[in-house]
Amino acid sequence: MKRLIFEPEHDQLRQTARTFVEREVAPNAAKWEANRIVDRSAYRAAGRYGLIGFNIPEEFGGGGSDDFRFNAVIVEEIAKFGFLTPALSVHNDIVGPYFTSLGTLAQKERWLPGYASGELIGAIAMSEPGAGSDLAGIRTTAVRSGDDWILNGAKTFISAGINADLVIVVARTDPGAGRKGFSLLVVERGMTGFERGRKLDKMGQPAQDTAELHFTDVRVPAGNLLGEQNRGFYHLMANLPSERLSIAIAAVAGARETYRQTLQYAKERTAFGQSIGSFQHNRFVLAELDTELDIAEQYVDRCLRAVVDGELTAVDAAKAKWWCTELAKRVIDACLQLHGGYGYMNEYKVAKDFVDTRIQTIYGGTTEIMKDLIGRSLGL
The missing domain is CATH 1.10.540.10 (Acyl-CoA dehydrogenase/oxidase, N-terminal domain)
Known part of the structure; x- marks a missing residue:
């Protein structure tokens, strides 16, 4: 289409x-x-x-x-x-x-x-060892001291955490104010007290450096406050819809390419004297995947138009994010199955895709968080 x-x-x-x-x-x-x-x-x-x-x-x-x-x-x-x-x-x-x-x-x-x-290179540091999707659990703090903020805390699962020169850190600057007490501080490479911990060993996407970050009495100049003091939560909420749409776009595009390669494999690979794609069950599976990818792509494009028009809502982005990433997981699992034993071999791209795509239903907000956001918008 x-x-x-x-x-x-x-x-x-x-x-x-x-x-x-x-x-x-x-x-x-x-x-x-x-x-x-x-x-x-x-x-x-x-x-x-x-x-x-x-x-x-x-x-x-x-x-x-x-x-x-x-x-x-x-x-x-x-x-x-x-x-x-x-x-x-x-x-x-x-x-x-x-x-x-x-x-x-x-x-x-x-x-x-x-x-x-x-x-x-930039990174954003939200998740902590005890706080992932629940931002209310963030314990990293920043206390004003003269012309600086004194930053203390730890972050984990930070994409580009090793490479990053500029890290936007979400920290509590007013401990008693709940969601109205967060601010965004830009920590720069080389600041005293800023240390990078482990480069985390993940099951997929090994080349994407993901790290632990530690902040011990880091003096962050007041001029490195990004946005308004104590408005960090609202700044995050404003940017999350486009982030989630980006994940949805990647999920559909990646799954579509895995499907394309699998379709070619199904035409060339033979069993019992015929191509494996010509068996009715496999033909139906491939037909279903093609249909679902087309439909997901149309919704993504609708959201993309909404971004261009300045109308993308957090709820629409959440729908795109959870549906497309879950679809990608199902599509790639089916593609691996169609490859048979070869699908389990790392020399085939489908094997890599199987583990690399798994994180998409988690980062940027888990599927469960997306559904909860949508459910609350329904008045439930």
Whole structure:
């Protein structure tokens, strides 16, 4: 089914993203996975290709377009390849908007040029050992001391935690104010008391560095407060819908590519003298997957249009996020089954996809949290 959401300029960027994957990612993928981290040069290369910073104002070195369809094109093309999607998505779709929407002029002049070029890498630190989806459980604190904030606490499951030069840390700045007591502080590489812990050993996406971060009496200048003091919770809520839509986009695009390869395999692989795809059961499975992916893609495009029009709601994004990630999990599981024993072999992409996609129903808000958000919107 033809997708009407994209225009010629988006198709042009899509080709650029494909070239980036072919020339810069594919030749280095095995090395990055073995090292369990994407080399920083990949971000700089993405900057040269114009794949980061396009939504940063031109005066700060960016492309000057806030059209989220450009984000979607990049996410889709990289998701087709695999593991690098979280790295660039965190940079473009999750962290970047905080700097562009909340940063002061001085902060933008200081950070955005390097961010747009890929010289500076960003991360956001919300989750803690005792607080994941429940932000009310955050214990990291920041206390004002003269011209600084004194930051103490620990974070975990932080994407790009090892590579990051700028970490947006969610901290309590008014302990008795509940959700009205959080602020966002930008911690920079090299600040005294800021230490990176383990590079976490995950079951999938090994090249996406995910780390523990520790803050011990870190003096964060008052000028590194991002947004308004004690409004951090509301800043987070404003950015979460586009983050969740980005995850949904990646889920559908990645699953679609796994399906495409599986369909080809089903046509070529034979059993009992015929292609495995020609057996009625398998043909029905493939038909069902194709249908479900088409339907999910249409809803994603509807949400994408809503972003462009400034109308995407948190509820619509939650629907896209939970449905598309759960669908991707089911699609890839079915694709692995259709590969038989070969699907369990790591030399086949479907095996990697099976473990790499599993996290999508968890990060960015679990499926259960998404359903609860939707349920509450129904007055339940």
